[in-house]
Amino acid sequence: MRLGFFFREAIRSIKANVAISVAAIVTVMIAVFILGTFIPSYLYVQSTVNQQKSRLDIQVYVADAAPQSQVAALQAQIVALQSQGLIKSFSFISKTDALNQFKARLNDPSILTLLPNNPLPASFDVRPADPAKDGQIATALRTSHAIDTTMPGNGISYAETTTNRLLTIAQFIQYAGLVLIAILLVAAILLIGNTIRLSIFARRREVEVMRLVGATNWFIRWPFIIEGIICGVVGAAISVVILWIAKILVVDPYVSTSTGGLTRDSATTIGFGTLAVILIVAGGAVGAVGSGFTLRRFLKV
Amino acid sequence: MRLGFFFREAIRSIKANVAISVAAIVTVMIAVFILGTFIPSYLYVQSTVNQQKSRLDIQVYVADAAPQSQVAALQAQIVALQSQGLIKSFSFISKTDALNQFKARLNDPSILTLLPNNPLPASFDVRPADPAKDGQIATALRTSHAIDTTMPGNGISYAETTTNRLLTIAQFIQYAGLVLIAILLVAAILLIGNTIRLSIFARRREVEVMRLVGATNWFIRWPFIIEGIICGVVGAAISVVILWIAKILVVDPYVSTSTGGLTRDSATTIGFGTLAVILIVAGGAVGAVGSGFTLRRFLKV
Amino acid sequence: MSTDADAQLNSESESPAPARRTGRTAERRIDRRSILRPGDGSMVIFDGVTKRYGEDVVGLDNISLSIDAGEFVFLVGPSGSGKSTFIRLLIKEMDASEGTVIVGGRDLGKMGRSKVPYLRRGIGCVFQDFKLLPGRTIYENVAYALEVTGDAPKSIRRKVPEILALTGLSDKSDRLPNELSGGEQQRVSIARAFVNHPRLLIADEPTGNLDPDTSIGIMQLLYRINRTGTTVVMATHDRDLVDKMQMRVIALEGGKLVRDERSASYATVEP
Amino acid sequence: MSTDADAQLNSESESPAPARRTGRTAERRIDRRSILRPGDGSMVIFDGVTKRYGEDVVGLDNISLSIDAGEFVFLVGPSGSGKSTFIRLLIKEMDASEGTVIVGGRDLGKMGRSKVPYLRRGIGCVFQDFKLLPGRTIYENVAYALEVTGDAPKSIRRKVPEILALTGLSDKSDRLPNELSGGEQQRVSIARAFVNHPRLLIADEPTGNLDPDTSIGIMQLLYRINRTGTTVVMATHDRDLVDKMQMRVIALEGGKLVRDERSASYATVEP
Ligand SMILES: Nc1ncnc2c1ncn2[C@@H]1O[C@H](COP(=O)(O)OP(=O)(O)OP(=O)(O)O)[C@@H](O)[C@H]1O
Ligand SMILES: Nc1ncnc2c1ncn2[C@@H]1O[C@H](COP(=O)(O)OP(=O)(O)OP(=O)(O)O)[C@@H](O)[C@H]1O
Ligand SMILES: [Mg+2]
Ligand SMILES: [Mg+2]
16 A cells, blocks of 8 residues: 555656656666667677687697507597587598698699699697687697697697787777776766756755655655656666667668678677666666665755 | 856856756766767777778789780789779789799698699789779779689689678678767767756756846856856866876776787877867867757746 | 634534544544653743854744643744744754753654654644645645555545635645645645644744735634644734734744743734 | 834935935936836736636636826735736736736737846836745845846945845845745845836735734835835735725735725725
């Protein structure tokens, strides 16, 4: 019954102070919209970068002279690292495979038949679980005697430069993105708190009168908190609808028709449903906390 | 004298309504801070992508059998396109150069001495002014009889896939960035207008009294506009200071120590001075317009 | 005059309210909501009370007096003499700078902040500037004073129209405060102070915006309320009313108590 | 009484103000700011004026009357009879639903919105709820009425203390409105309405929050102002004042004009 009263009070207040309610709703809406744009974008970029990272293979060249036992030992070492979780997958490329791959890159492959022997070594193509640990894998495998140290990278080539560069980009995007999202999140909370503060400030006389008539602090506070929750949820919900429309009208067609690099990798991002729920709950929570917290100032004395 | 009065009124009002002024300043501050983070980030990423784009060269393979006159004609064609602005620069890679480049990629280059002749063609390495116009350049040059059509891309190879992929990324970043900045800009203006609206709403009774005492609309409006400008400029200035501290403490050390790919390309972004001026002017302008515009509602009747 | 008032009040109170109230006595209903329990029969005790605003301004200057439960007291004095200050101390809108204020047996200086709402529920207060809630209708304004006490919706729906009828506002119950004339707003404030049947009723200039006839009606209402045992403290400038009623008069001047007489007039010497 | 008032006012006006005003006549100073130029000697003309609030509520009902320049008029009537509505029409706070309101020769119904501030500068108005600017000191509140007219700072610094002294507020000029008693706020509102030396002075219940003595002082002030040629319209409930002054009385009831007599009392038959 009391809850019913507080709820009716909140609704009444929203109606009576349309300007204020609209302002609060718009603020939540904008804040949530920005977060709703950035969070999935960030996760998408993040996932794309991770996919690219996972394509950085390590080439372990096997010396022609290495006996079969040494090659088997090397493979066992790789399998051991795989079971440790350092390596995701690997494949063996024989000398013939290597030559065939090389041939495919030449204009007139027939000339290679003139070579006295196959100049290319066999190799293991190792896909690390985490490209940042390339160095660790390389160090571990370097003990093997099967390695052809005349090849680039002393026989273990893992495109250090490319890896580093990509990792730097990935790290940059990861940190910068997190920092930006954190900034936006803090900004959103500040902005919403700000608006609610102003809206309660505009009604400070009303609060004063309520107190003079014998209302307890919580009696005054509950309707404001409920009002905050309603404004927060409504603002967030409007944002979610706009985001959904944007998704349907802009993002989805773009994804399905695009042949570009960014989309065809089927990088994943957060599901819309999850996002919507998170945003709406966050909107309501921020509204509630903002109201309840701000009111403390006006409930002194 | 009048201006002096309005200015004093504005200052008085800021002091008398600290809560409101702080709210307005905080809103501008946050909005400007976000813009101040995103605009240079966007320009930086944009410039990095552009640098990458400019590295996409077109290979025009010259047939071994082509007479010197045809090769000269092809070169003339390229020079003509360059003077049209389609091509930025080009270089000629002779058969020997090509073989040397190929040798550098082999483990045991000595085996190439066993080849009866050089299997690699000579080529022009053409750097287009705009990679998106690769196709146009290729079509123009394809008329030449000097071209070795047995080579990849019928003798003109311009890494269509890579180009497309990179262009897609570039476009994506360009458009997505612009859209995000536009969203943030609109959001900033809405938020600031919102706050100012609320702040004037909180003082609507005061405005009403002023009107009843015989104040003209502009007499009421000027102090509010000046107040808006002051809050806008102060908010923006605080943001600029925070941004500057962030630049000094975080961005600059990162840039100077990083060996990563993103920074060593010396991609450029907007100068801090320019950015500061733009942000502060924008803050003041939005504050002024926000106040002036919102007041119209309360100056009716 | 007092007989007049009684007669008219009795004719007015043809409203069925008293009949409905059977079963619970007025006393018990008040106790349920109020923390006022004057032990020794004094509703209000001021003991050496001084109220200073800032450094220089003295609102009340060393006032000592006591008001018994059930008394009717006029508080008079020129503009700025401290009448409203006196009243604001009674509802603990602010604290005395010096001295003790005891209301209903409670020392307000020692009362914790969380108790204040309960104190105020036991006191009905008509404010000089009305203090109505701007966004609410007249009905809602009056009902609010009952809502805060947790009164049942049914009970609220009965009491509010009753008191609005008594103050002549029945046909305006759906209006907002700023859609009323000054005198009508004042009557809403009076209705809100009455609706709770408080043990102590304080009215700061309740007839300032009312014409003589309406003023007399309000006085009659106050008088009847007083007769049911409620203590009434009324600040006023209305010489005619004070002179006619011949009740206790407390006169302030410059924050000082200059006169405290039973059955007195507005001024000592009639002009 | 009027002689009394005069005598006291003359003794009060030992302030050096009149001496300083030599060189410019009061007339010219008024004309510089006001657009009120009553052509035929009528300051206010109501012709069949009806004011409806919404659909049902009638604030004023078909009022026709005229007030000459220089007259002193009491507007009386019970609470809610339409006195404030009458006054709000005079300053074009709202427009009449029907009929014509002419103030100082200007038809307010046809007056453009941009002219309204200039109309109001020519009218001094004491509002029933004071309408002071909350963030400003008393001095600033009064000065604001001069600032809007573009008065010179020197002139403002001279006039404001003068009028504050006249209303007994000299020692409170640096206070904020909410730091004043009800009566003091009312006097600030009066000071602000006077300071401009308007041709038409309207006062809505200017003594509602004032004790009898201060009320008489204010009445004397109004009377003196009226004697310098200013038209005064005063809504009031104060029977004593009206009876003593014996000026023109316009009585409203339920929005209707029920009496309009020269040299009359508050009510037709003295009670
Ligand atoms: N908040 C405040 N700050 C400073 N001074 C104040 C404040 N409130 C009241 N005063 C001063 O205290 C004195 C007493 O004020 P109070 O309101 O009690 O007078 P009052 O008797 O109610 O007068 P009135 O009949 O005009 O309402 C006045 O001189 C007033 O100026
Ligand atoms: N804004 C409004 N909306 C609706 N009705 C209104 C509004 N303002 C006034 N009224 C009604 O119009 C009538 C006349 O009001 P007005 O304020 O003119 O009365 P008044 O003579 O000034 O009364 P008082 O002496 O109480 O101040 C009243 O019944 C009032 O309820
Ligand atoms: Mg008072
Ligand atoms: Mg009125």
